[in-house]
Amino acid sequence: MTSFADSLKREIARIARKELRDEITTLRKNTIAQRLEISAMKKQMGAVQSQLKKLARGNPEPPKAPKLLDSASSAATSKGKPGRKAVFTAERLKTQRARLGFTQDQMARLLEVSALSIWKWESGGAAPRASRVPQILQRLALGKREALALVTEVE
Incomplete structure (x- = not known):
């Protein structure tokens, strides 16, 4: 039989x-996020060091700007103009949903995700x-009629 002290210790x-x-x-x-960030920084540092070596050798080729570590730029898509990126942001999603007059459930059907997402x-x-x-940015750029047609089509 166990004593009260043993039961209390186990609890x-x-x-x-x-x-x-x-x-x-x-x-x-x-820790996982920091390791990923460190890995990306090491890659970036390697690219910068190789550019520095090329410059030290007197290579006339102008160096390309290294891709900076940015969580927003990793989720970016090109919009057609060089150097310009379309970025997904929470504010943009809220604004577009309000512009379309959609509920979260309707927006979820439009983007083919869950309302929780x-x-x-x-x-x-x-x-x-x-x-x-x-795909999400493309659907967010739709007009109200087109978006409503897609939502009713999905239903």
């Missing part, structure tokens, strides 16, 4: 593990996958 340990689980998960996510994107809690951003 305290269980609660401590439960409380630490969320913190450890957050730390792991931060729309809510998370608008609140800034998440962002769409980079592969989906061009």
